[in-house]
Amino acid sequence: MNSTSALAAYVADPTDANRERLVGAHYGMCRRAARKFRRPGTDLADLEQVAAIGLLKAIRYFRIDFETPFEGYAWILIVGELMHYVRDFERAIRLPRKIRTRERALRDASEELATRLGRFPSACELGAHLGLSLHELDEIRRLDGGTVSLESVYVTVAIAGMEEELCLRMAVDDLPERERRIVRGTFEEGLTQTELALALGLTQSHISKLLARALTKLHRAVA
Numbered sequence: 001m002n003s004t005s006a007l008a009a010y011v012a013d014p015t016d017a018n019r020e021r022l023v024g025a026h027y028g029m030c031r032r033a034a035r036k037f038r039r040p041g042t043d044l045a046d047l048e049q050v051a052a053i054g055l056l057k058a059i060r061y062f063r064i065d066f067e068t069p070f071e072g073y074a075w076i077l078i079v080g081e082l083m084h085y086v087r088d089f090e091r092a093i094r095l096p097r098k099i100r101t102r103e104r105a106l107r108d109a110s111e112e113l114a115t116r117l118g119r120f121p122s123a124c125e126l127g128a129h130l131g132l133s134l135h136e137l138d139e140i141r142r143l144d145g146g147t148v149s150l151e152s153v154y155v156t157v158a159i160a161g162m163e164e165e166l167c168l169r170m171a172v173d174d175l176p177e178r179e180r181r182i183v184r185g186t187f188e189e190g191l192t193q194t195e196l197a198l199a200l201g202l203t204q205s206h207i208s209k210l211l212a213r214a215l216t217k218l219h220r221a222v223a
Contacts (some may be wrong), residue, residue, distance in 0.1 A: 002173065002180075007070050010059070011094040022059055023052070026071070029056055029078060050085045054078035061116075076114060105130065171218050179214035182207060 004050055006025035011020040033054075034047035058074035066073060084107065115126075127133060132221050178200065185191040185199070193207045200207070 003071070004173065011064060016085055018215060019059060023055060026055060026074060027052070029071070029075060033075070033082055036078075037086050039086060044085070047082060047085070048215045050081050051078045054081035057081075079113065080114065175217060179217075180209050182211050183214050183218070 001024075003025040008023045030048050031035045031050035033051045034044055037047055038044055054077040055074055056064065058070070059076045060065075061077075062070055062073055068076075080113070106126070109126055113125055113129060126136050173178055175183065182196055185196050186193075191199075193211070196202075197204045197207045
């Protein structure tokens, strides 16, 4: 079941089984995001599990009337979970309690508004939600030992990755069925060409040619 069909099935019938299928159809996003956020001392499997929390939140809160497609919305929440995890992991010096409390309130507000709006909230929206002026909001961020610069990098990664992810997924969905299966088997499931050849009843050489053809099409589609 492809990602579009999995989403449609879950929206029509939000059972545990359909949720699991939707998670499976989009778990490649968790792997990809985890690789982007890997740091010395972090475990890739742990990062994937953190990313999966973001995916589950996206499934829980997504609504069809959001302007953002599901893949884009899920990418925002996946990156948000990883951003918090890595930031906490890298913070060697513990901040004063007052600043940590303010930062936690800002983080919670950002998550709440993101799930409600289907996108990152603006500074004005955050300030209104917390009852703070833009100056006060800036002060909290300035006091937060460098979080702003780190967060801005991650937000940039999130937006760029979201656009790339959407373009690539649409291009893959447009491939002929056999080429689509080979591309997903190779890059999402980690199958070898020999394994794909056995699964599809083709020779390894034929798999190699079909993969090369598919990659050429994808390159043209997203260039």
